[in-house]
Every structure is written in C-alpha cells, then in structure tokens.
Amino acid sequence: MCGIVGYVGKNQALPVLLDGLKRLEYRGYDSSGVAMFNGKNIFSVKAVGRISELEKKLSEYEPSENLLLQAASLGIAHTRWATHGLPSEINAHPHCDCSKNIWLVHNGIIENYQQLKKYLEDKGHQFVSQTDTEVVAHLLEDLYRGDITVALRQALPLIKGTFGLVIINKLEQGKMLVAKQGSPLVIGLAEDETIVASDVSAILRYTKQVIYLDDGEIAEINGGTLKIFDSQWSEIDKVAEKIEWDISQAEKQGFDHFMHKEIFEQPEAILNSIRGRYLKNEGKAVLGGLDEISERLRASKRVVIVACGTARNAGLVAENMFEEFSGIPTEVDYASEFRYRNAVLNKGTTVLAISQSGETADTLAALKEAKEKGCLTLGIVNVVGSSIARLTDAGIYNHIGPEIAVASTKAFTSQLSILTLLAIKLGRQRQMSLATAQQILKELELLPSKIRLILEQEEIIKKIAKKYHTAANFAFLGRKYNFPAAVEGAIKLKEVSYIHAEGFAAGEMKHGPIAMIDENFPSLFIAPTDSVYEKNLSNMEEIKSRHGRIIAIATAGDDRIAKVADDIIFIPETLEMLTPILSAIPLQLFAYHVACSKGLDVDKPRNLAKSVTVE
Numbered sequence: 001m002c003g004i005v006g007y008v009g010k011n012q013a014l015p016v017l018l019d020g021l022k023r024l025e026y027r028g029y030d031s032s033g034v035a036m037f038n039g040k041n042i043f044s045v046k047a048v049g050r051i052s053e054l055e056k057k058l059s060e061y062e063p064s065e066n067l068l069l070q071a072a073s074l075g076i077a078h079t080r081w082a083t084h085g086l087p088s089e090i091n092a093h094p095h096c097d098c099s100k101n102i103w104l105v106h107n108g109i110i111e112n113y114q115q116l117k118k119y120l121e122d123k124g125h126q127f128v129s130q131t132d133t134e135v136v137a138h139l140l141e142d143l144y145r146g147d148i149t150v151a152l153r154q155a156l157p158l159i160k161g162t163f164g165l166v167i168i169n170k171l172e173q174g175k176m177l178v179a180k181q182g183s184p185l186v187i188g189l190a191e192d193e194t195i196v197a198s199d200v201s202a203i204l205r206y207t208k209q210v211i212y213l214d215d216g217e218i219a220e221i222n223g224g225t226l227k228i229f230d231s232q233w234s235e236i237d238k239v240a241e242k243i244e245w246d247i248s249q250a251e252k253q254g255f256d257h258f259m260h261k262e263i264f265e266q267p268e269a270i271l272n273s274i275r276g277r278y279l280k281n282e283g284k285a286v287l288g289g290l291d292e293i294s295e296r297l298r299a300s301k302r303v304v305i306v307a308c309g310t311a312r313n314a315g316l317v318a319e320n321m322f323e324e325f326s327g328i329p330t331e332v333d334y335a336s337e338f339r340y341r342n343a344v345l346n347k348g349t350t351v352l353a354i355s356q357s358g359e360t361a362d363t364l365a366a367l368k369e370a371k372e373k374g375c376l377t378l379g380i381v382n383v384v385g386s387s388i389a390r391l392t393d394a395g396i397y398n399h400i401g402p403e404i405a406v407a408s409t410k411a412f413t414s415q416l417s418i419l420t421l422l423a424i425k426l427g428r429q430r431q432m433s434l435a436t437a438q439q440i441l442k443e444l445e446l447l448p449s450k451i452r453l454i455l456e457q458e459e460i461i462k463k464i465a466k467k468y469h470t471a472a473n474f475a476f477l478g479r480k481y482n483f484p485a486a487v488e489g490a491i492k493l494k495e496v497s498y499i500h501a502e503g504f505a506a507g508e509m510k511h512g513p514i515a516m517i518d519e520n521f522p523s524l525f526i527a528p529t530d531s532v533y534e535k536n537l538s539n540m541e542e543i544k545s546r547h548g549r550i551i552a553i554a555t556a557g558d559d560r561i562a563k564v565a566d567d568i569i570f571i572p573e574t575l576e577m578l579t580p581i582l583s584a585i586p587l588q589l590f591a592y593h594v595a596c597s598k599g600l601d602v603d604k605p606r607n608l609a610k611s612v613t614v615e
Helices: 013-023 051-059 063-071 113-122 134-143 148-158 258-264 266-274 288-298 309-326 361-372 387-391 410-428 434-455 458-468 482-497 506-511 533-544 576-597
Strands: 003-009 031-037 042-048 074-080 102-110 161-169 175-181 186-190 193-197 209-212 218-222 225-229 302-307 330-334 349-355 376-381 394-397 473-478 500-505 523-526 550-555 567-571
Touching: 003 013, 003 102, 003 161, 003 175, 013 031, 013 051, 013 074, 013 193, 031 051, 042 051, 074 102, 074 161, 102 134, 113 134, 134 148, 134 161, 148 161, 148 175, 148 218, 175 193, 193 218, 258 266, 258 576, 266 410, 266 434, 288 376, 288 394, 288 410, 302 309, 302 361, 309 330, 309 349, 309 410, 309 482, 309 576, 349 361, 361 376, 361 387, 376 387, 376 410, 387 394, 394 410, 410 434, 410 576, 434 576, 458 567, 458 576, 473 482, 473 506, 473 533, 482 500, 482 523, 482 576, 500 506, 506 533, 523 533, 523 576, 533 550, 550 576, 567 576
Parallel strands: 302 330, 302 349, 349 376, 376 394, 473 500, 473 523, 523 550, 550 567
Antiparallel strands: 003 074, 003 193, 031 042, 031 074, 102 161, 161 175, 175 218, 186 193, 186 209, 218 225
8 A cells, every 4th residue: 555756866856756656556545646846945746546637737737837847856756545534635645844844755654643743733733634644744843953864863753653754855955864664665776866665666667776674774865875774873784685576577568457467477476486496206395495494393383374365365275284284283363363362372383474565564563473472483475675574584485576456366376386385394394295295296386287278268257257247246165275265266356346255164154144145146166076075066056946146166077066057167177285276266367357347447446455554
C-alpha cells in the first residue's frame, strides 16, 4: 500500500516522480500528489483517483506555472491508501506545516497522533486534514530552529508507530531527509541524482545500485552528498547492493494484465525457485540460506508458521507436508493474531514467516515477538533486502522477479515449491527415506511442464468462467492438501471479481454451510485422485442432490467425476502433496476470467493493497 518517491538531482524532478508513482500503482491507492522545489518555492498538486487524474491537473497549469514546475530538481511524491480520513485532495499527501515550508510524505501509521495533535493545536498550530501524517509536519515546524535535521532528531523520539518519511524544507535548498521505522524505504544511487522510493520498481529505470534502510535509520541527502545515521544518530557506512532483476520484468510484455502475465510466468518461476536447490540422486534439499542454522533446525521440536492471506494458505499446505514427511508438529497462525494470543513459544520452536514482499507489517510484528521469546526464526520472501529478510536468523528467497498484480499468483506456487524443499530437508533430518525424497524431487522437477499443459487449457477455463461470472456466491471445497487450495481459490475470486466466495473443508460442508446451497449457489471442488478422492465424490453427491451446480478440478483420465460435475478442468497426475501447486493454476485462471467477464480492473482491485505495511 501507499507509494513513496523522492528525487534530488540536476534533472527535472517531475518526470521521475510521475514515472515512479506509475510503477508503484500495483501497491493499491486512492489518491496521489507531488510537491516540488524549484529553488524558490514549493509547488504541490494533489488528485483523487488514478495518477492520470494527477497528470490531468498538472497539465491544466498556466504555461508560466508549468515552467516553474519543470525547473524543480527536488521533489517528493506519494500514492495514498486511506487509513485516517476519506480519500480526498486535502487528505492526500504530501502534507505541510502552517508556514508551508516543511513538506513530507509518509507510509505507516502514527499511533499517538491524537495526543500530538492536541499538544500542537494548544500551541496554535492549525490542521487542515484528517490524517495522522500531518501532525509530523507541524511537529517539525514546532521544533525547527534553522536545521531540519536537528528538528527531525528531536521529533522522532516523540513519534510512536510505523513510518517511512521523506521530508523537504523550503528554507534548506537541496536537502531531503529520509527516516524508516517499520515501513520500507530504499535509496537509489545514480550519477548526479538520488532517488528514494518505497519499492525498487520505482528506481530501476535509473539505477540498480541501492541502499536499503533498516529500522531506526535516517538518511540526509544534501545535493550530491548522502549521510546515513543509526537510531542513535551516529553516522554509519552502508554498502550499496545491486538489483539483479530488470525493469522489463515489471512490464506487461504483451499481456492485458500483470495478473495474466504472472499466471503464465509460473513454470519459469518454479524453475527459478528450485534451481540449484536440490540433489535428486542424493534425495537432498540444498538450501544455502539455512546452512548456518542447520543443526538448530535439526534440534527443533515444533514449527509455527506465521503469514497473512495467500502466504498463510501456502503455510497451511506446508503444515500437512511437514507433519506427514518429517513428523514435526506444525501449526499455522494468522500473523495478525499471533502476538495477541500469548502463544506458547520456547527455544525448541522454529517460527517460519512467509511473505512475498517481506514487508507485511503483521508478519514482521509476529517475527519480533518470536525473536523476543528466543525462537529460531526463518523467512521465505521474494524481495532481497526486505525487512523480514533482514530480521530472521536465516531464510530462502523466491527469486521469481517482481510480482506486480495485487492478487498473488506466482508467489503462491513458488512458496509451495520452496516449502516442499524445506519439507524434504526437515524430513531427511528425521524420518524421511532416501527413496521418498527422490520421488518427491522427481515430481517437483516435472511441475513446470505439467503447468504448461494446464495453461494450454485456458480457453476451456475461460468458457467456464464466462458461464458462472454472474453468480453472487461461490463455495470452494477440498480436503487434506487441497483444503488450503480451496481457501486460496476463494480468496482469488473475492479479490478480483468481488463475488462472495468461501473456502471450506469439504467434510465440514454438511455441518452448516450446505444450508446455502441451491441452483444459484455454485461449488468448485478440488478433487484429484488422491487419498480422499472417494470422500470428495460423496460430498459432491450431497451438493448435487440439493440442485447445486458443480465445477470440478480433477486428475486427467478420471471418468467417474463426470457423473456428478457439471464442468470439469483436468490437471496432470502428480504426488498428492504437490496437487495444490497444479490446482492453483486453473483456480487463478478461473478468477481472472470471471473478473474480465465482469469488466473489472484485475490488477488493481478496489480497497486492496499489494503490500500491507500497516497493522
């Protein structure tokens, strides 16, 4: 959610700021704005809606004003996802102080803003927005005595919450301040210019050399000089890292939507996730990121997986894998609830965090709680240098390139592939035989080619989606490994089509939910020929007898399922534990084409954000 871009350099700031905002659109937002300094004045323009609305407002400026905007070589920009106050121009960022000298953009939440606001109002400060962010600008104004860096140093201890802050001051030409606490910020270093952003995708067009700020760190950019301070304001040296992926990976490349492109990228994404990470003949998972903690992992007595949304569904599949193949007790927690229920943790517990962005606020908070209680912490993330990657004791990167669409697709199947390798590592440390490990690795290796076979059925899936796109409700059902897959299928449909959909364990259907079934309430069953196939058939008969329509995802060659299902999508045969990876593909395509049939903006579903960096 919420995107930040800042520019300091010798070129025009506005084109860089607008280009950066467009590359952050996938994060989800409801308004946008820019503030630019041309050496004399700061100009701010804001708009509600898409960035095209902001561009429209900028184009309406008089020629003389446009020249002033074009002269600006320092600026900040923001896309806002509303938390405090409705979407409006007044609530959009950037925000300023009473004098309109200090301007800033902010990601995160200021938890004590009401107390600070009352304190500042009592001193005569006048607020114009409903946001928590504006209080920071007035606090800096209240503390300012000629040096904005000193004012920020005094202000930060007074602020409680999470923040990524980028600040400019009309009275200090060429200076920009950056502060991070719980919300991602990265600094891109190019010749004669510095670009700050909340995501590297906004920077890649200009440079691949970046510095990731850690929590508590502050950066002062003054012309061509960059200084970085720790939380105690001691100056520190940080080495720039090189981004390995290319800007072309963040473009649609001929697809109508990023979601569609990313669905079709999954064969390659899985290859990239497992490449070089296993020795098939030896039945061994080679996870270099875990080498240093391998013995601690062997001694672990229990695994707790913390995640949110789609990542949590991947964790639910892993729960089955870990317990079946390694015998290690495993549970999956909603990261958002984890630290509030006083979970019983000890040094024999390993806490595994799963997050595509590596910045999910709830998952970060859960990790901090686990570390406080002495647990071994692991992470599976896609973004190198992200907060979760830096916080955990060890971890594994997905290496699948950027995932732009809000609805996660390739990250989910990549996570499942990596979790399969982790299940092998845990299993071989305990009870898994060499033959079992070899068999799993052989089938894992075949998944990309099997996914391509499913993708070739897109037109069949599209026709089924068209048939059901007017449904108001949907049930997704599965058992064992495919119960989490059913929950994931329901999330996908909800996210992009706004159809009410719920994922159920098929055996629970008759314990209440079946009351909803009639001819207008279709069900989608994930029913491959596995250990619970007969049970799924029985549950399908129960739905059928109540006039419910059924779509089935079934194993190729299954001729029995046609007797109960109205529509069938076939997937290739594989090991039971790997069927969720294959069943995910038709579920994703189904959701995508239902949304397209409804004429919806698939990549930017309403009210959602790609990376949820607030609690």
